[in-house]
Structure formats: C-alpha cells, structure tokens
Amino acid sequence: MLTELRLALFRSHRAVRLAFDGRPVAIWGPNGAGKTNILEAVSLLSPGRGLRGAAAEEIGRRPDGAGWKVAAVLDGHELETWAEGPGRLVRIDGKTASQAALAGIARVVWLVPAMDRLWIEAPEGRRRFLDRLALSFFPGHAETALAYERAMRERNRLLRDGVADAGWYGALEARMAEAGAALTAARAATVERLMAAQVEGAFPVAALSLDPGEGAADLAAALVDGRRRDMAAGRTLAGPHRADLRAVWAAKGMDAALCSTGEQKALLIALVLANARALAAETGAPPLVLLDEVAAHLDPGRRAALFDTLCGMGVQAFLTGTEEALFDSLGTRAQRMTVADEGGASVVRPA
CATH class of the missing domain: 1.20.1050.90 (RecF/RecN/SMC, N-terminal domain)
Structure with missing residues (x-):
C-alpha cells in the first residue's frame, strides 16, 4: 500500500505531500491543473520512463530548474527517485539502487x-x-x-x-x-x-x-x-x-x-x-492502478461497475477526472482530492 507521496519541483507541483489510507483515490480538477502529474509521479516508482514516457530531464518544474524528486512510502519501504540532469537515480530505504530493483517492491499498471x-x-x-x-x-x-x-x-x-x-x-x-x-x-x-x-x-x-x-x-x-x-x-x-x-x-x-x-x-x-x-x-498483493481520465469515457453503469470491481479487488487505484460527479458511485469507498492551479503552481487539497 502506498501511504505517502512527496513531490519536489515535479512538473506543475512545486512541493506537495500526500497521505493515503489504502482506498482508491479520486482526484479531480480542471484540465491542466496537475492531476495527471500526480499519477506520473506514482508511475515513476516503477522502472522505466513512467506513464508519459518522458526523459528525466523533461520532468523538472520550469522555470525553477531541471532537478526534481519523488519520494514515497510503499509497503513500509522508503522509495526515492530524482534527477538533476540526464537520467534518473533511485534509492530504496536509504541505499542507492537500480531502477530494476523498484520492480521488486512497486508493481504499477496504468491506462492513459x-x-x-x-x-x-x-x-x-x-x-x-x-x-x-x-x-x-x-x-x-x-x-x-x-x-x-x-x-x-x-x-x-x-x-x-x-x-x-x-x-x-x-x-x-x-x-x-x-x-x-x-x-x-x-x-x-x-x-x-x-x-x-x-x-x-x-x-x-x-x-x-x-x-x-x-x-x-x-x-x-x-x-x-x-x-x-x-x-x-x-x-x-x-x-x-x-x-x-x-x-x-x-x-x-x-x-x-x-x-x-x-x-x-x-x-x-x-x-x-x-x-x-x-x-x-x-x-x-494487488498492484497500484493508475487510471487517467477513464471515468469520463464510460457510461454511468459501466463506470459504477469499474469502481465496484476495483474495490472488490482491494486495489489502491488512482483515478482522475474533471468533475466530482464522475466519482459519485464510489461514495465513501474513496479518498477525494482536488487539484487547482494557483499562481502557476498546482495545489492539492482533500475534498
């Protein structure tokens, strides 16, 4: 289970610290507010270039600088990945590790x-x-x-x-x-x-x-x-x-x-x-599941069926959408967060 996520100079997020309780996480806000950036950060807890396929030097917040960092607590492990130039680095529980080593801890699947x-x-x-x-x-x-x-x-x-x-x-x-x-x-x-x-x-x-x-x-x-x-x-x-x-x-x-x-x-x-x-x-253990803007493309019946399936599987899913109403059928089964652009930086608040 992912219990904590910290971002520094990551895309539109200057600094953010999020806590999770294992339930699916519904994130909504206007287009361009920074919702997908949160999912991308989670995807980088696994090997590879993440759900956008971006090179490490493309991810840092502009114009603050090219460096960025993602840190997380997952199943009791402290995971860190960051870049200060080409290529990204990884630490697991305070020790330098390869990206491949992340796969032994973080299994992440996504749909964008x-x-x-x-x-x-x-x-x-x-x-x-x-x-x-x-x-x-x-x-x-x-x-x-x-x-x-x-x-x-x-x-x-x-x-x-x-x-x-x-x-x-x-x-x-x-x-x-x-x-x-x-x-x-x-x-x-x-x-x-x-x-x-x-x-x-x-x-x-x-x-x-x-x-x-x-x-x-x-x-x-x-x-x-x-x-x-x-x-x-x-x-x-x-x-x-x-x-x-x-x-x-x-x-x-x-x-x-x-x-x-x-x-x-x-x-x-x-x-x-x-x-x-x-x-x-x-x-x-089920993997982390990242579903970007998936709810908007489903009719209400199939949307509810998706949420029921995710909850029934015990999956910690992260879902994004532009409207709170898209997640109505989740009820209290999900954590809810809103993302907004304020002064050129993304701000995340519990809903």
Missing part, C-alpha cells in the same frame, strides 16, 4: 488517454503496451529488451555501412538471438496470464494472440539468412522488434481494430484489470 488508439495504431504501440505488462511480471524484461536493442543497433550500423564479412555479425546475432528468445518467452507468458485472469462481466473478455515477429522461432538462423535482404533495407527485418499483439472481442468474434471507440476502451480496461488480478495472484 494516449492508449485509446492502441488497437488501430502501428504495432509499435502495442509492443510497448505488452512490454509494460510483461515488465510487471518479469522485472528483468526491460534489461533484456535493452540488450536486444543495443545489439540490433550495432548490427544495423554494419548493414548500413555495407559490411559483408560474416565475422562481424556472429557475436551480435548471438546476443540478439539470446535476448530475443527471452523477450518472446516473456511476452507469450504475459499473454497467457492475461487470458487466464480475465473475468466475464461488465467488461469484455479479449481473446489475445501474439505474433512474435518473423523468424522469432529460430532467430539466429533467420538473421544469418536475412543478411543480404537486411543490407538492402539498411535495417534488421526479422525478430521480436516486429512483434504484434492482437485482440478480439471474444463474445462477438470481432477484431479490436473494428470495434467502436467505446468498445476499444472497454477492452483496454479489461486487460488492465486482468493484469492487476494476475499480479495479485502471483505476488500476493
């Missing part, structure tokens, strides 16, 4: 409006979505992806330079094959977990399938065989970096890309809830 086009955009967005879910189960997934990307970048440089000597490729392709197999295995295992954790109800069951990318079954051989083709293209054309996630509304047999905007949103919510259920079953 930018994901609304997930099913109709290019496969890259769905890969990022799936990899974020995989990271929640497999803390080493990000390091594996980074190792694969580094080796692929080096191989692509050789291809663009027209290097034909096979000796230059062998070690790089071996590293890509090893990391690629681990990536594909983690993605496939994540899909299996999501499928098993879905529940029939207010939100649809999604039939998921993973296209692992051309050559993924034997990537080492595919890379060797594809060198001439790849050299002509100037990049690697086979491998898990070309994987894709497909979803079908199971009850209707309809591909997610063909569903209405509201149905696509419902499928996304269903997968985030499945992710939370699977993590709770695996770790013994």
